[in-house]
Amino acid sequence: MIKIDFEKMGGLIPAVIQDNESGEVLMVAFMDEKTLNLTLESGKTWFFSRTRNKYWMKGEESGNTQDVVEVLTDCDADTVVIKVKQNGPAACHTGNRSCFYVRYENGAWVEHSNPLFDPNAVYKK
Numbered sequence: 680m681i682k683i684d685f686e687k688m689g690g691l692i693p694a695v696i697q698d699n700e701s702g703e704v705l706m707v708a709f710m711d712e713k714t715l716n717l718t719l720e721s722g723k724t725w726f727f728s729r730t731r732n733k734y735w736m737k738g739e740e741s742g743n744t745q746d747v748v749e750v751l752t753d754c755d756a757d758t759v760v761i762k763v764k765q766n767g768p769a770a771c772h773t774g775n776r777s778c779f780y781v782r783y784e785n786g787a788w789v790e791h792s793n794p795l796f797d798p799n800a801v802y803k804k
Contacts, residue, residue, distance in 0.1 A: 684757040685712050692757055696724060696737075696770065699748040699762040705770035706778040708737075710759065722747045724761060741801045743767030768795035772802065 685692060691709040698705055708726040710718070714734055717725040724737040724745040738744030745763035752759050771778040774794030781788050 681752065681756050683712070683715065683752060683759070684755065687755075687757045691727060691729070692759060694724075694726065695758070695760045696745065697760055697762050699764055703777055704779055705745075705763070705765060705776070715759070718747060718761065719750065724763060737770070738767065740803065741767065741769075741772075741796075743769055745770070772798055774798045774801075 683692060690711050692711075692715070694708050694710045694715075695704060696706045696708065697703065708724075709729060710725070711727045714725040714727050717723075717734075717736075721736075724747060726735055726737065727733075728735055736744070744766045745761075746766060747761060747763055749762040750759055751762075765776075769776050771780070773780075773792070774796045775792055776795060780792050781790050783789075
């Protein structure tokens with residue numbers, strides 16, 4: 680039986696979140712054993728914030744939740760890919776559909792950004 684290896688990165692694993700229909704990578708976050716179990720049990724994505732040192736469910740503030748469709752691990756069992764149905768227009772806290780909206784072009788990083796909501800109006804900071 681395969682066991683996810685949380686020890687390699689000090690108790691965390693990267694979680695790549697991918698749109699189930701389009702295949703677009705929406706975000707990358709970190710999970711510990713507790714948040715992976717919460718994700719598997721609830722059918723919603725849960726993560727551990729390294730900067731805020733807390734657990735959080737995607738969409739708990741914005742309403743842009745993610746329904747889990749499929750969970751895969753890599754050959755080393757130290758990373759997961761979670762295919763989701765994105766509820767609401769955006770997965771990124773910046774209001775963009777994906778967190779990956781900056782592209783390297785001609786020697787510089789260029790934003791290709793079309794925010795779908797105003798984060799200042801959504802998040803209470």
